[in-house]
Amino acid sequence: MQANQSRKTGVLLVNLGTPDSPEVPDVRKYLREFLMDERVIDIPFPNRWALVNLIIAPFRAPKSAKVYKELWEERGSPLKFYGEDIEKMLQAHLGDRYFVKLAMRYQNPGIPEGLAAFQKAGLSKIVVVPFFPQYASATTGSVYQKVMDVVSGWQTIPEITFTNTFFDHPKFVEHFATAARKYIAERPYDYFLFSYHGVPERQIRKGDVSGHTCQFGACCETLRADNRLCYRAQCFETTRLLARELGLKEGTYSTAFQSRLGKDPWIQPYTEDMVKKLAAEGKKNVLAFSPAFVADCLETTIEVGEEYKEVFEANGGSHWQLVESLNNSPLYVELLADLIHQRES
Ligand SMILES: C=CC1=C(C)c2cc3[nH]c(cc4nc(cc5[nH]c(cc1n2)c(C)c5CCC(=O)O)C(CCC(=O)O)=C4C)c(C)c3C=C
Numbered sequence: 473m474q475a476n477q478s479r480k481t482g483v484l485l486v487n488l489g490t491p492d493s494p495e496v497p498d499v500r501k502y503l504r505e506f507l508m509d510e511r512v513i514d515i516p517f518p519n520r521w522a523l524v525n526l527i528i529a530p531f532r533a534p535k536s537a538k539v540y541k542e543l544w545e546e547r548g549s550p551l552k553f554y555g556e557d558i559e560k561m562l563q564a565h566l567g568d569r570y571f572v573k574l575a576m577r578y579q580n581p582g583i584p585e586g587l588a589a590f591q592k593a594g595l596s597k598i599v600v601v602p603f604f605p606q607y608a609s610a611t612t613g614s615v616y617q618k619v620m621d622v623v624s625g626w627q628t629i630p631e632i633t634f635t636n637t638f639f640d641h642p643k644f645v646e647h648f649a650t651a652a653r654k655y656i657a658e659r660p661y662d663y664f665l666f667s668y669h670g671v672p673e674r675q676i677r678k679g680d681v682s683g684h685t686c687q688f689g690a691c692c693e694t695l696r697a698d699n700r701l702c703y704r705a706q707c708f709e710t711t712r713l714l715a716r717e718l719g720l721k722e723g724t725y726s727t728a729f730q731s732r733l734g735k736d737p738w739i740q741p742y743t744e745d746m747v748k749k750l751a752a753e754g755k756k757n758v759l760a761f762s763p764a765f766v767a768d769c770l771e772t773t774i775e776v777g778e779e780y781k782e783v784f785e786a787n788g789g790s791h792w793q794l795v796e797s798l799n800n801s802p803l804y805v806e807l808l809a810d811l812i813h814q815r816e817s
């Protein structure tokens with residue numbers, strides 16, 4: 473049994489994480505773990521500790537818990553239950569030469585448990601698959617670091633490979649384009665807004681490793697060798713690929729960034745400003761995309777699907793529709809299998 477098992481490749485699928493329940497103590501625990509990550513709030517430890525424990529966790533947790541209750545379904549948090557579906561579907565797709573496990577960067581099930589299961593099975597190869605289409609230090613970078621931290625304590629470290637981005641994978645583009653066409657067939661849209669999770673500008677600046685000094689402007693509008701690793705440039709590229717696939721005309725679509733936390737500048741334009749501007753310009757029907765997320769979550773369903781819709785309507789817009797994430801689509805399973813096989817060839 474052990475000999476057969478050890479010939480398998482472990483596949484660790486990792487998403488961001490979500491609270492165990494929408495109750496205040498669990499939401500607080502999640503926010504503490506998430507925001508104490510130095511890749512997420514990259515300020516000196518004492519300042520981060522004070523900000524998270526004295527301000528964000530006490531004051532934000534009750535407000536966030538209310539929103540999580542709205543998001544919660546019978547099966548729990550969509551970010552997690554869609555991950556569980558994908559874990560089963562990918563296991564069936566890849567077959568018994570692979571041992572697929574889902575892990576969350578924060579909360580449960582954790583990365584240490586997933587890796588421990590592979591260690592117990594004596595696996596000699598592991599592929600780690602972060603669920604983030606674009607690379608950010610706060611997401612993919614943090615997953616890489618956590619995996620390396622865990623295995624650094626092992627006597628025998630197996631061969632570990634990491635998949636990276638998939639913002640330009642044809643199946644990723646195909647999913648959002650196919651889902652969007654369904655809505656476009658139902659009514660005419662006069663604008664298409666692509667909203668991505670933001671990050672502080674300083675995190676992009678610190679990540680400039682290939683000679684690209686991001687100016688946070690038009691420099692990100694084309695993807696080149698020098699900016700291929702820039703999160704903002706990767707987001708613009710996702711928009712460009714989707715706009716091309718859908719045949720959108722210049723001037724009818726744009727890229728924006730949501731979820732700013734704190735007062736420091738985050739990458740712009742900010743989605744909320746963009747939504748108000750579109751309404752002020754007289755746009756009536758907007759189709760919104762959230763292509764920085766693979767599963768419905770607080771940031772998509774609530775923030776883009778409900779909060780920005782309210783802002784749009786309050787400022788004169790008439791119809792706002794969010795295009796759903798990959799969730800548990802078979803195409804996502806095929807995409808993941810492609811990423812894994814690429815690492816093995
Ligand atoms: C592209 C993915 C993400 C990046 C980059 C990211 C960066 C980032 N996020 C925060 C602060 C918060 N994020 C929150 C929720 C949240 N963030 C992501 C993804 C990215 N975050 C997801 C998928 C989710 C939703 C999880 C869910 O359970 O549905 C929250 C919590 C929101 C709330 O409580 O109201 C915070 C806070 C920072 C500071 C940051 C920095 C780079």
Ligand SMILES: [Fe+2]
Nearest residue numbers: 488669731771
């Ligand atoms: Fe976030």
Ligand SMILES: [Fe+2]
Nearest residue numbers: 686691692702
């Ligand atoms: Fe840039």
